Amino acid sequence: MKLKIHIRLKAGVLDPQGQATRNALHSLGFTTVEDVRLGKFIELDIEEKDPQRANRIAKEMCDQLLANVVVEEYSIDII
Amino acid sequence: MKLKIHIRLKAGVLDPQGQATRNALHSLGFTTVEDVRLGKFIELDIEEKDPQRANRIAKEMCDQLLANVVVEEYSIDII
Amino acid sequence: MKIAVIIFPGSNCDRDTKKAVAQTLGCPPIMHWHADVELPKVDCVILPGGFSYGDYLRSGAMAAHSPVMREVVGQAKKGILVIGICNGFQILTEVGLLPGVLMRNKNLKFVCRKVWLSIETTKNIFTSRYRKGEIIGVPIAHHDGNYFADEYNLKMLQDNDQVVLRYVDSAGRRGPDTNPNGSVDDIAGILNKGKNVLGMMPHPERAVDEAIGGTSGRRFFESIT
């Protein structure tokens, strides 16, 4: 089973990478860009048939390691 | 207009981060995890009405800055 | 005073820290491999700088799950001293012993240079040999030193006198040009509530030798004895 996990900074948390990327885009002439947020995107293969169980495991992995829940939130898609 | 860009390493390119993450997940007991690939996920707001133009601009931004096209590939979603 | 320095795969300031402890306190610390769960009985644990697990995924994230860290957290809760330097600081936030998180430097670049720090408080063991308000020059070397905490935690840190170090200029002034990484409130180092856990981005172990980097970091080590 394949999982796709998106991890992004929570609203209100400053995103230095996003800001710097936005500035860089502006200086390249992409001036219509207004806001940039950077996140992580993790693709996982997991040996698991049951989507619900896969989802639960993914949640655990995010809470324990993949995301820093103090500042990040995540979403899980199962394919 | 909102854009979502996914950037991942091309197939066959070494992913040290994915590998280390997989090992860490294993040692946390998530032994059913088989493969982990780490990528980037960028959300952009862009002042642009025409989806086709937005798509073209996004492509340019990826080629020029956001992605490292030598080892990475990207996909663009317009919302 | 028994001190242990933990070595994670990818730690690279472990030898420097060992040298600094030996030089300032006269006795070498125990060097403890992270996979050996049985933490020796010590009074102080130092988590050294470096790139544990390459800092892949997130700085300090994987080391935080290393077997030895459960022990360190347990001992810290019982009151032993814990110092996290640079990557060690990142691990301490990941493991929850310290609030907040260390994000990518504001300009996205690794930065290695001497910075000026003000000693914000001396009401804790780690800075007890410094003067409050003293300005010291200590090297930094990091990519992820941009400290962030939400307003609630920031207020707690301030109200409870947990901010130990701030980035300043040589005259003690704060400002955007003196902050090398964009950290909130110019924070360079903090304590936990119990004031037995210290996390700092600057490297005191690089400032204990007159011939190399000066000696302004010595008292961090001397203070703990």
Place this chain on the structure above:
Amino acid sequence: MNQIGIAEIKEHGLTQSEYKLICEILGREPNVTELGIFSVMWSEHCSYKSSKKWLKILPSNSPRVIYGPGENAGAVDIGDGQAVIFKMESHNHPSYLEPYQGAATGVGGILRDIFTMGARPIANLNSLRFGAPEHHKTRHLVAGVVAGIGGYGNCVGVPTVGGECEFDASYNENILVNAMTVGIANKENIFCSTAKGVGNSVIYVGSKTGRDGIHGATMASAEFSDDSGSKRPTVQVGDPFTEKLLIEACLELMDRRLLVAIQDMGAAGLTSSSFEMASKGGLGVEIELEKVPQREKGMTPYEIMLSESQERMLMIVEPDSESQARKIFEKWELNFAVIGKLTDTGHLILKNNGELIANLPIDPLASASPEYDRPWEPTTPQPIIPRDDAEFLRDPLEVLELLLRLPNLSSKRWVWEQYDHMIMTETVVPPGGDAAIVRIPDTQKGLALTADCTPRYVHADPEEGGRQAVAEAWRNLTAVGSEPLAITDNLNFGNPEKPRAMGQFVGAIKGIADACDLLDFPVVSGNVSLYNETNGKPILPTPTIGGVGLLSDFRKHVTIAFKEEEENIVIVGETLGHLGASLLIKEIKGSFVGPPPPVDLVNEKKNGDFVRKEIIEGNVTACHDISDGGLLVSIAEMAIAANIGAKISPPSNFLAQAWAFGEDQARYVVTTKNVEGLLYRASKAGIVACCIGITSGEAISVSNFGERKVAKLKKLNESWLPSFMNG
């Protein structure tokens, strides 16, 4: 299986006559895996076929040299049972294609060359050349390369303490990234790559093998063209975390003496490492390819043998030590696989699941590796520039301002602050001076390190330029108070099949050899990078010299910074005002014209030996050699480093500009508290030295011309690169 046509041969970068030779050696046609192996072994990169003949003239001996060229790196005795081990290597083409990973893997590769020999790496340097700042790719390349070098070196925890970073339009499409690593080993415990002991195990450690950089070595031997975009997937991704583990694991293994021989898998991966090890030992080797740890499914023997995946090593271990060795690598969570054994057949035999894949005679293949005597053309000498050119009448302080903010003279702080230059806590003198100094752990000794080349001199006169590059490295080491020990070189040139480029190469080597000889400064390791051309346009010939010097007491060094006011400023060495190929000439004429300053090696040695002695005896408070931009630039750099000014008076019998900005060699600026003593000792030794002013105040003032605040000059000097990079 044998379906090799003209296309395959060409694709593998082999000529028809080379192919015929292969068939003769084998007594049959090779199969495709064998052809692949030949192609990398005989590539320019691995075989040095165009350069071998000339490299032989480089002096490589001195009583201190333990290993010269031929091993993974050079080793030099530094007393007390220790050796310094160092080498420089290029990663030019990959860094142009993918600056971050190209530069990062360049650092990774040179680090492996050093710890392979049993040395703990203690310092990195890098010599960088980029295209013109105006070129649209330059900023992106600078950002990526610097981040990549830092990203790798910082993560493995080796300080990057020095280097150079210059710009010239000739590098627009062909940048140079030369990385150097310096390590310290126990003299009794240096490891070589010579395989010994029939029946011993061949062991693979480190990262798994993937389809990385297949044909990388042949790529590094082919000229660039506009379609080089299609070669892109051959760039590899570095994994510094694994490298760090590999360093620790290998050093632990060596410490326990569990190792017979070891070789890193560099360019041409498993092929060249297994070949070289067996060839040096006069043995055969048998490898079972299915045992090679693989990252991807379905890899062919061809791919496994030619992969350039990083962070891998090949070792020879006695069967009895195998399990102990395995334990060490398991502790560090690294792959460890016994993939074969040494034999007495003299053949390389590859099997995959029992099937014979290749069978190649090692010795004939190695000794028949082609060697060419390429035709070459000497470079036409440049006409002398008349000294009384009326255009030289500009205010020297104005010129100084112009020069200090030139890209090539501007401060490179922006670069080296992205490198951890302090880790290991032995960095006595950080980047920014003539040579960096690192203390040798647990001793009072220090090593001085520098990397230098002045390509515009080499271009104008390859032989003089080659001589100058060595002399400048020697001078930089001397200027901090060290005794120059030896060099490594990285010869970056154009297409050797063109007589002009080959002539530059030959000339530079002759000059280097001459200087090494006279300065007693042997070449102990090096690297050649040819075919640095794009669409027929070559780079400036760039023989980078990496120099290492020894301080028996690291405290007896000086830096370039003025120390106090009211000290005398003395120029050691004769000032003639040579303007050919100088930065001033470029400012006036818009291009570099004229011959480079001549290098008088006898003077060079005499002046340097004098300065070094004065430094060690404590008579000198600051010292800086005079190089690019001449005397006034050197003085300004000393002032800027200290925030202390100077009062200077040029001699009246001189054109002020030629005096201030001429680039005569063999000169140093020193400051002293006792000028009479110094001048007396100089005249007794027959050395030209004269006092030209004192350190004083907050400005540099030149009599009859006015003054400039040091703070202003500092700002000019330090702001060019950051503002360029901020776009």
